[in-house]
Amino acid sequence: MSSATTFYDFSPKSKTGKPYPLSDLKGKVVLVVNTASKCGFTPQFEGLEKLYKDLKPTHPDFEILGFPCNQFGSQDPGTDSEIQSFCQVNYGVSFPILGKTEVNGNNTEPVYEWMKTSKPGVLGLTRVKWNFEKFLIGRDGKVVQRWASTSTPAGIQSAIEAELGKAKPSTTSSAPKAAAS
Numbered sequence: 001m002s003s004a005t006t007f008y009d010f011s012p013k014s015k016t017g018k019p020y021p022l023s024d025l026k027g028k029v030v031l032v033v034n035t036a037s038k039c040g041f042t043p044q045f046e047g048l049e050k051l052y053k054d055l056k057p058t059h060p061d062f063e064i065l066g067f068p069c070n071q072f073g074s075q076d077p078g079t080d081s082e083i084q085s086f087c088q089v090n091y092g093v094s095f096p097i098l099g100k101t102e103v104n105g106n107n108t109e110p111v112y113e114w115m116k117t118s119k120p121g122v123l124g125l126t127r128v129k130w131n132f133e134k135f136l137i138g139r140d141g142k143v144v145q146r147w148a149s150t151s152t153p154a155g156i157q158s159a160i161e162a163e164l165g166k167a168k169p170s171t172t173s174s175a176p177k178a179a180a181s
Contacts, residue, residue, distance in 0.1 A: 006141025010111035012067070013099035015080050020098055022111065027139050028061045029163050031156075032115065034103045035066040036075040036131040037086045044132050045091035047153035051160070052095045059164045061139070064095040067112070069103050072131050076100065103128040119143040138163055 004010060008026050011019035031051075036042060048064055055062045068083045070076040076083060080099050087093035101109040103116075104127050115135045116126040132149040134156065144163055147156055 004110070004114050007111065007115070007137045007143070008141045010114065012101060012109050012111050015084050015097060015099055017080070017099055020096075025063055026141070027168070028063050029059070029139055029160065030062075030137040031064045031160060032111075032135040032137060033064065033066050034069045034101075034112075034128060034131060034133055035087075035097065036069060036072065037078060037083060039072070039075040039131040041130070041132040041149050042075075044153060045087060045093055048095070049091055049093055051153040051157055054157075055160065055164070061168070062160070062164055066093070066095065066097040067103070067109070068097060068100045069128075069131065070100060071102055071104055075131060103133075115143050115146075119146040121146060121148070136160060136163060139166070139168060 007030065008023040011021045011023075014020040031048075033044075033048065035045070048066075052062075052064050066087070068076045068080070078086065083100065084097055087097050101112070103109065103112045112128070115137075116128065119135065120126050121129065130149045134147040134151060135143055136145040136147075136156075136159065138144045145156075145159055
């Protein structure tokens, strides 16, 4: 993990347990959320889905990734399959929900360790405090912002839109063009 410099350097597990290469999201703005199915913040799935549906049509370079986590009050005890079903049936979630993961402790998913270190929380604390904490990743793969569980999807939409509004990195050569004679 020490050689990782961007979000795209990681491959957490997918809902099927296979690697999910974050390099596939290179150049996108990504909202990362640790989720839970039986938490007081679980209704945020509705707001996350609304945010996704509102922004995705005009910003195909936007993605939300849900990381189910059972570390806070055992509020996501189901299997990966049960979690997928819950999110779809109850909230119509269409953004990717990855495999269940740990965001704190000895078995922390490496991408979470990297995000927490890149953008510490209040008082410089690196641990995730509760379910539905959010990290915004810029197109360059760096953590742009971090929000507590109490920050609603609607409440952070303008910050996401501002990030989406930033110029995309140029993919063309920066070499000067020859002058016409």
